[in-house]
Amino acid sequence: MTQTNELPLQLRRTGLDPAEELARARDGEGVVRVETPFGLPAYLVCRHEDVRRVLADPARFSSALTPFPGSGQMSPDELAKMQAGQLIGLDPPEHTRLRRMLTPEFTVRRMRRLEPRITEIVRAALDDLERAGKPADLVAHFALPVPSLVICELLGVPHADRAAFQDRSVRMLDTSLPMEQRVTAQREDHAYMAGLVARAQADPGEDMLGMLVREHGDDLSTDELIGIAKLLLLAGHETTSNMLGLGTLALLRHPDQLAMIRDDPAQVEPAVEELLRWLSVVQLLPPRTTTTEVEIAGQVIPAGSFVLCSFPAANRDPAFVDDPETLDISRGAAGHVAFGHGVHHCLGAPLARMEMRIAFPLLLQRFPGLALADPDEQVDFRVFSVVYGVNSLRVTW
Structure with a gap:
């Protein structure tokens, strides 16, 4: 299924691939003018080396100076509450202060302690998929519940609330919706997280929110705790769930490589990295704002300009890897x-990697005859979402 040209360039795909015009922009000018999802002009950076340069330089490409999504519909007080704790919209040293408190919880060593529980969660989801009977929706029974249950347990979020926060996250990330609807979803999400934080402050448990309250309660405001929880919950389930769905589709279209992952444990870790590169489900991050005049790919970008980085184009850059397609x-x-x-x-990269490293082999070993239940052209892609994926994926076995 190919998206139409009504999509902004930075979101255009042809099935699992970046659109041809995005590749041409990378291989040609390298930087092109586009509009952000909020209708603001921006420069889209497409080459791997240039994308890394932008992301590595917060002094010249600021996250904090970029307007918060929907900020025009919020009062100054509400906007301050919405922005608090949102690491993705902060620059050092404020970003450094908050990230330092969270980093110990996401080390590879700490994630390994979760491996037995993640394995249990994956096996339970596979049981549910089998009980559903074939054909069954892999997204509803596997790709979505596995990471959402993991992050719910990690944060102390009741898993019964999963459907509600999934609905909110879809609305927040869908650039085709009017901004009013996306802001409403943000407000609903903020109110929900405020309740969770209040309960954690009253009775801190052993989950991450409880840890933050116990160990950093004097250093973090309530609004910062809410913002951290919002970001971790959204990022912790949206990205990995779409990698599991889209990754399974990619492997079913490449049966020789599917068999390698299923049969050879040594292939799993490099396979996860290659699937991350090739699929690039996170299509772009919020814009950076230039703090001074900069030059990228021979193009001068004035101070105060918005800059977007295209991850799908960068990860398929022939200057980065041979035969990138x-x-x-x-x-x-x-x-x-x-x-x-x-x-x-x-x-959360160590957690996401671990979930995929466990989930893909177990899925393929449990269902060695796994196959798509519908023709390729009927796959329902998430067309307008900043996090690319499939809305559903019916499979048989």
Whole structure:
């Protein structure tokens, strides 16, 4: 299914691939003018080296100076509450202060302690998929519940609330919706998280929110706690769930590589890295704002300009990897920007990697005859979402 040209360039795809015009922009000018999802003009950076340069330089490409989504519909007080704790919209040293409190919870060593529980969650989801009977929706029974339950347990969020926060996150990320609807979803999300934080402050548990209250309660405001919880919950389930759905689709279209992951444990880790590169489900981060005049790919960008980075274009850059359009799980693709780069490199990357490393082999071993239940052209892609994926994926076995 190919998206139409009504989409902004930075969101255009042809199935699993970046649109041809996005590749042409990368291989030609390298930087092109586009509009942000909020209708503001921006420069879209498409080459791998240039994307890493932008992301590595918060002094010249600021996150904090970029308007918060929907800020024009909020009072100054509400806007301050919405922005508090949102690491993705902060620059050092404020970003550094908050991230330092969270980093110990997302180390590879700490994530390994979660491995037995994540394995239990994956196996339970596979049981549910089998009980649903074939054909069944892999997204509803596997790709979505696995990461959402993991992040719910990590944060102390009642799993019964999963459907509601999934609905809110879809509305917040869907650029086709009017801004009023997206702001409403933000407000609903903020109110929900405020209730969770209040309960954690009254009775801190063993989850991450409880830890933050106990160990950093004097250093974090209530609004910062709410903002941190909002970001972790959204990022912790949206990205990985779409990687599991889209990654399964990619492997079903490449049965030789699917078999390698299913049958050889040594192939799993490089396969995860290559799937991250090749799929680039996070299409772009919020715009940066230039603090001074800069030059990228020979183009002068004035101070005060918005800059977007295209992860799908950068990760398929032939200057980054040979034969970038080919999915090759043996290469590993070290250096991809699927998790970003620099100070805003995804905090939860070790958790996401572990979930995929466990989930893909268990799925393929449990259902060795896994196959699409519908023709390729009927796959329902998330067309207007900043986080790309499939709305559903009916499979049989």
